Amino acid sequence: MTTPGKAAAGPVEMPPRFEFSGPLLPDLVRLHARWYPDKPAVADEQATLTWAELDRRSNAVANGLRALGVRNGDSVAILLENCVEYVEMLYGAWKAGAVVVPLNLAVNESGLLMMLQDATARVLFCSPVQQQRLASRMTEAASLLPDGVIVHDGAAGAYVRWRDRQDKGPPAVTIGDDEPCNIIYSSGTTALPKGIKHVHRRRIQSIYELAMAHRYHYGAVAICPIGLYSNTAWGTLMCALIVGATCLIRRKFDPEAWIEDVERYQVTHAMMVPIMFQRILDAPNFRPAAVRSVQAVLSGGSPLFEGLKRRVMENFSCAVIELYGLTEGFMTTLQPEEAEGRLASVGKPVRGNDYILLDDNDQQVAWGGTGEICVRSVHWMIEYHNRPDATRESMFIDSSGLQWLRTGDIGRTDEDGYLYIIDRKKDMILSGGQNIYPADIEALMVEHPLVAEVGVIGVPDATWGETPVAIVVPRAGSAAADLAATLLEWTNQRVGKRQRLREVRIVDTLPRNPNGKILKRELRRTYVAAGDVVARATGPRENQ
CATH class of the missing domain: 3.30.300.30 (ANL, C-terminal domain)
Structure with a gap:
């Protein structure tokens, strides 16, 4: 009943508010092409792509994939040696809304087929060498790939002809922040390694943090001699691309060639694993003057033992940063300003991360103790693809209901909260x-x-x-x-x-x-x- 003299109450109008969504990784190529169209984005031994060229080529890949029937959430696999085309495939697949599945070149044919099947990949980009590896199983592979195999076999080959037939304008695709970005298969011991799945929002947050920790900037020149199927290589590539820098991609790691490249191209940033640092320092053509342009090196993947770390610090007149993380995400860094008296430490968590240590009874270890490292993070993976059992096993829920990921690594802390890695629990x-x-x-x-x-x-x-x-x-x-x-x-x-x-x-x-x-x-x-x-x-x- 309406009160005399008063109008009936209508629906409450909510005040306007902004619901911004920040740029995701596929958006950055477009933005850098607008701001720095003629600046080199990526280069390999044969070719260099500017930001404008990378944008057009990745648009063409995206439009071609959409024409094949690829839709948001579909998987696109890449089995290819390092080259600039890998990068345009990677970003083109993302622009199409696809989930990128980078395949490890060292995996045998049976393992590759299992991964393709598990990821339900619709398209496979590969090289002639990798196609030949799968030749004996190609009938089986083709049955798993409804939209086919596209072979990159040179400047006039099938991939380039296919790409150049496509529209080079931006694809009409909207990608949600929490849509899946990638599935990267671990090097586990099971018949089928775990597929580690990230979403776009978490992936770009992780790269922003890594780029800040590694001190990237617009003028940086990075070098990446690690296979682009590796999360370590993605760290180098994407840190460079996120700030509009340049990334030199190399087909393989050769310490003498690495030193020559650094000196010739005035490389400023490099992310490597410890064995690479050792081989560079032991190379016959190494001299500190050759790496004088380097501003920051980051070590990850395995422990950088104190003796080797000292050698790196003595021979590279730059910031030496150590990182701890997994393919699931990265956790801590030790910056050079913190390293005095803590060379064996991997540092403290980056923003958005936290960790605890658990004993064998899943009880939290007091500060200064030793236990399994468990992580909470806003930018780690969301799940193991098709493996709810593995996701569940890796999860610890504390008394407050908070979820933590069990890393399988044993660590200890010192009285200042710095983390030290002791070993893998299974080792x-x-x-x-x-x-x-x-x-x-x-x-x-x-x-x-x-x-x-x-x-x-x-x-x-x-x-x-x-x-x-x-x-x-x-x-x-x-x-x-x-x-x-x-x-x-x-x-x-x-x-x-x-x-x-x-x-x-x-x-x-x-x-x-x-x-x-x-x-x-x-x-x-x-x-x-x-x-x-x-x-x-x-x-x-x-x-x-």
Whole structure:
């Protein structure tokens, strides 16, 4: 009933408000093309693309994919060696609203097919070399790819002809902040590695934080010799692209060529894994003057041991930054201003991140203690694709209902809150009821002047359950037969009784994943495969 003299109340009008959505990664190419059209964006050994060229080419890829039937949320896979075309495919797929699936070139044919099937990829971009690898399974592959395989086989090849037929104007596609951006498959030990899924909003937030931590700016020139299927390579590429800088892409890592490129092109920024730093410093053409243009280097992927970090700091007159993270996301950085007295630390969380340490009973460890690192973040992955079981297993929910991601890494904190990585939880050796961390032994052994690389694993032992064994790559010119015995004695004199090695084996190379981490599961196979061993030395192990 209406009160006399008063109008009936109508719907309440809400005051206007802005609902801005910031630019996402595919938008940045368009924006930089508007602001810096003639500035080089990416270059490989054969070609350079300006921002305007990259924008037009990625538009063409996007429009071509939409014409094939690719829609928002569909997967597009890339199996290709490093080149500028990889970048236009990457950003073109994003502009089309697709989920990018970068495939590791080191994965075998069966593994690639499993990934294509798991991701339900509609299109595969590949090179002739990779197409040939899949040739025996192409019928099976084609059945998994409803919109086909597009082969990049040179300047007049199928991919270029297809791309150049497309409209080069911006595609009429809207991408939501929380739409999936990528699925990157881990280098796990299961038959099908986990597919790590990020959404656009979290991915660009992560890159903004990484670019700030790595001190990127508009005038930067970055170099990326790591395969673009790797999250480490994406860190370099996208940090450069997010600020409108230039990224030099190289087909492979060669330390001598890297040094020449840095000097010739006045490279300012590089993100690498520790073994790359070591090989650069050991290269015959290395001299500090050649890398004088470098303003900041960032190390990630595996621990940068103190001795190597000192060498990098002494020879690169620039900011040396260490990063800790996973493919799921990055967590901490140690900036040079904080490094004094903390060279072994990986620093503190970047903005938007937090961590706790849990003991074996899932109880939070007090500050200064040791436990599994668990992370909360606004820019980490959202899930493992098609693996709710793995997502659930990696999740810890605390008493307040907050979700944390279990990293599988063991860490400790100091009294100032700086994080130190001890080892992977799964690589820990249980010997005589005591925990032995291989990284502790590795950190000691790489200090030996004749050791280039080392990986320590646990092997079965009738007395202790497990016992540590070191597998070593010697520096050039070392006498392998003598070195094994020398290292066994040298190490066992310096470690605790419980850490003493049963054996040292000398090999030519250590297996590593694209991020430079030593593959301990492969080392265990190497231990069994005596044919891979150059020399060995064994001794009694009285560790109790």
